[in-house]
Amino acid sequence: MRASIVSSPEKVTVGVPFTVELLVENVWSTIQTVTPEVEGALASSAISAPLSVALFPQEAQTFTIDITLPQTTSVGDLNFTVDVGSELAIADGALEVSVNVQERLEANLTAAPRQLSRGSKAKIVATVSNDGNSQVALGVSALDPVGELKFSISPDSAIVQPQGIRAFEVVAKHRRPFIGSPAPREFRVELLGSEEPKSELITFIQKPLLGRGLLTALILISILALWVVAIFVGFWAAGRAQETAVGANTFEVNEAGDPINYFNVGLGSESLPTKRVRGRALAASNSSALSRGGVIFSSLAESGEVYEGAIDEDGSFEVPLMPAGPYMFRAYGDGLQDSYQGVQWLRSGAILDLGNIFLEGVPGRLQGYVRNKIGDPISEASIVIGPSATAEEKNATKYELATKADGAFEQLNLQTPASYSVMIAASGYDTMLTEIDLSQGQNLEELTFDLVAQPSSIEGQVAAAIQGESNGQLLDLADVEILATSGEFSVATRTVEEGKFAVLSLPPLKTYVLTFSKPGYDNRDLVIEVGAGSTTYLSETVQIYSSTNSLVGKIQLSSSSENIEDLGIPNVQVLVSDGTLKGQTLSTSDGTYEFTGLEVGQHYVVTFKAEGYESVSFDLPAVPKGASRLPLDVRLVPSTYQLEGSTISLSTNEAVCNIDVVASSGSLILSTVTASLDGKFILPGLTNNRVWTVVFKSDDKNLAALIIDPQNDPAVDGKVSVGSVTVDAKKC
Missing domain, CATH: 2.60.40.10 (Immunoglobulins)
Incomplete structure (x- = not known):
């Protein structure tokens, strides 16, 4: 398996997603799971699409990794690693990515x-x-x-x-x-x-x-005082005139015979009347009654008195015993935007009805994920949020958005309280329609919508190789039975003319094993993963072989060259020829292989090839009758090369001698010493199937180190040159 970076941006900005694209190629046997992962602190900020795949031999897959840097990411160069993992654990190693984080001013x-x-x-x-x-x-x-x-x-x-x-x-x-x-x-x-x-x-x-209220009160008090004085003066003058005209003391008496003194009748000041104010708080979005709030009346007079009342469940409120005068009215509540307005009381009547007060709710938010029934995220799903069909919202705005790579979506600034209709559609899935109610100022988060995938199908063609033909001609096969199995579910069909077949109405989002069987032929199994509501077309013709002999065995490391106990070698090419190439196969992860279709009485040459190992061929005598499985175990010897170079001083740039050069890979260790005059060294015996760590030492002190990877540093004519290695040591 080979992995490489296809593209990545040079400059990125925090909070803005960017994409790294990489290519994974399978050069050997089938790999069940290939998963790219971002290592380190950015792991939680990265999303791969697809998350993982299975790869057949010679198949390639492009992955896109979306990464959103946290707001706290520092300005400057940022290096991180993308690791491509599989069950074979054979890859080009970690992929290094470098980007430049731009300054973001906000x-x-x-x-x-x-x-x-x-x-x-x-x-x-x-x-x-x-x-x-x-x-x-x-x-x-x-x-x-x-x-x-x-x-x-x-x-x-x-x-x-x-x-x-x-x-x-x-x-x-x-x-x-x-x-x-x-x-x-x-x-x-x-x-x-x-x-x-x-x-x-x-x-x-x-x-x-x-204040204007206090000034008015002072003027009224002054006028009232003058009026009282004028009345007393008038009564006094009238009494004096009566005494003069009548010449006697005559008084009006009451029932007890006591005189009535009109001058003692009190003219006390009249206090200002108190008021009672009421009204009803309604939502501006849909005129529904609001609750969980209250009202405040703040006097604009010098006293600054404050009167409060609660908003009941039906939206009504009432505040009693409020002196007449100017007020600032404020309505508030959970999930509501404060509303202010001025109120001037009338001088008549004991009740002031403000009627309906319409308040805006704090904008709400919908956030969640769209997935399929097995929990995989659905990207690019279309979401339409609009007014509920049964509600009478004043705002008929529709919001259209799409899910991200991880299936996430978010819609801000939704008017509340309100009822919304949410429609979700994605290719290969049944459309979902649901209703959501948002109360005043409510945010609904971590919602999950599971879409139902539509049935899938698999189509292809089956053929058999004609025995004895050297041109690879195929014979279309009809009446081949095909059994598709996934867990306890199974369905069967047969090929028609020209060997074509179609397996229909498959439950989606599953992995199926397709077994091809026909009397006189060996069974053939294929593993196929189907998506949602899609048809999987097999790009290559499925070949089945007649029930002939087969060659089986295991390929291992040679015990004479490696002190490792019977370790199988995967992805070894097994080539079978009878003058012309008859076919080939690959060893599995444990080093075993099987080649079918050997004809009885035929002579064959079998060649085993693997990168990093010396090829070996075997002469297979005429295949006897009745020998259905011929055993052939093989041990391969890793090909070797020598490492060449020289050491120079860091301070003088001159040759440094007597430096120990030690190469290690697992339990294998090779070593040599640089020459005494020119600092050159030659280290033979490095194998092509390993990555080597080369350390330069003097008196047990590490002076320098190199990593030698045959994939990145291939040998030329059996040699790998590292040139001049700079070490912190004195010259020869």
Whole structure:
């Protein structure tokens, strides 16, 4: 098996997915599972498509690995390793990938409080955050569109580290008016140092020294006092006039005979009437009743009294015993966006009905995964989110999105509360339609939608080789029985004319063993994996062989060249010829092989070839009758080469002598010493089937090391030259 990087980007950005493409080629026997994995800290951020595959001999597969770097990834060069694993554990080793992480500048701003009521000075705190991956200088500024406010900001600016925050104090000043109503003054706090403009709107409600309500009360009290004085003066003058005209003391008496003193009738002040306010809180999205919230009435008079009430399950609210006057009304609740509006009480009536108050819900979010019934993610599945067919949402917006490589999806800014219809469709799967209800401000996460795969099928052609033909001609076979089996499920069919067949209505997403059988021929098994709702076409004709003799055996390392106990050699080519090449096969993972179709009485030559080993051939005499399985065990000797080079001093660049050169691979160790004059060395006996570690030593101190891999450093004329090796030692 060979693996190589096909493409990878030079520059990447944190938070933005990038793709590494690699190619895996199977040059030997069937491999059941090939899985690429990213090693190290990026393992959890990488997704391979496909996750794993099975490869037949001479088959290749391209993998794409999507990687999303975390926001905290540092700027600069980033190196990581992609490891391609299989049950054979025979590959070109780890694949190194190098990318350059680009600088990402992103900053955000929040300010609190967003609304405040003060006299001449308002103070807020603006918090900035650095959401990028490099430090940046940030600051804030304040802007009054009317130009009446003066601002002071502390500090002027600050260096904020990646993923760090910094608070700034912003003070707005304006001369406080003597009389009048509270005056709202709006200004903006803006973020400095960000690539994108960010700002927050602040409302500064400035209170006068003498509120309009208090001023009105003083005027009314003054008028009332003058009126009382005028009445007393009038009564006094009338009494004096009556005494003068009548000339006697006459009084009006009550039933007890006591005189009535009209001057003692009290004219006490009348207190302001209290009010009761009520209304109903409804969702702006679908007019449904809201709950889990409350209302607050804040007096805009000098007293600043606050009155609160709860929102009931049916959305209604009521606040009693509120003195008449101007108020600021605020509605709030779990999952709701705060709503503000001014209210001026009427002077008549004891109840003020605000009617229906429509509130916006905090936007919601849907996040989840689309999979098949066996748990594999489905990428590029189409998802449409729209209003429920049974609901009467005001917002008819539809959202269309597709799943990622890991089957994940996410939709933000969904209006709440609301009912949504979710439709999911993917090639080879039945379309799913479901209903989802989002309450006010609700986020639904980790949802899982399992799609039902549609039935699959397998189609192909079966043929047999004509005995004695040297041109490889095939004979189409009809009436070959084909049995497809997966677990307890099985279905049978037969080939028709021209050897064609079709296995229909197969449960999808399974691995099937197809057994081909016909009287007079040996059975043939194929392993086929089918997808969802798809037809798998066998690109090559399935060949079955007549029931003749076969050659069997095991291929092992030669015990004379390796001190290893009977280790089988996989992927060895077994070539059988009778003057022309009759056929070939490969040894399995334990070194065993079988070649079928030997004709009785025929003479054959069998050759065994494997990369890194010396080829060997055997003369097979005439095949006797009745010998269905001929045994032939083989031991291969690894081919060897010699390592050449020289050692030079790191400080003087001159030859260094008497350096021990030690090559090791597993339990095998080879060694030599550099020459005494020119520092050259020759180390023979390295085998092509191993990766060697070469260490340069002096007085048991390691001075340098090399990795010699025959796949990357092939021998030329039995030699591998490493050139001059620099070591930290003195010259000869």
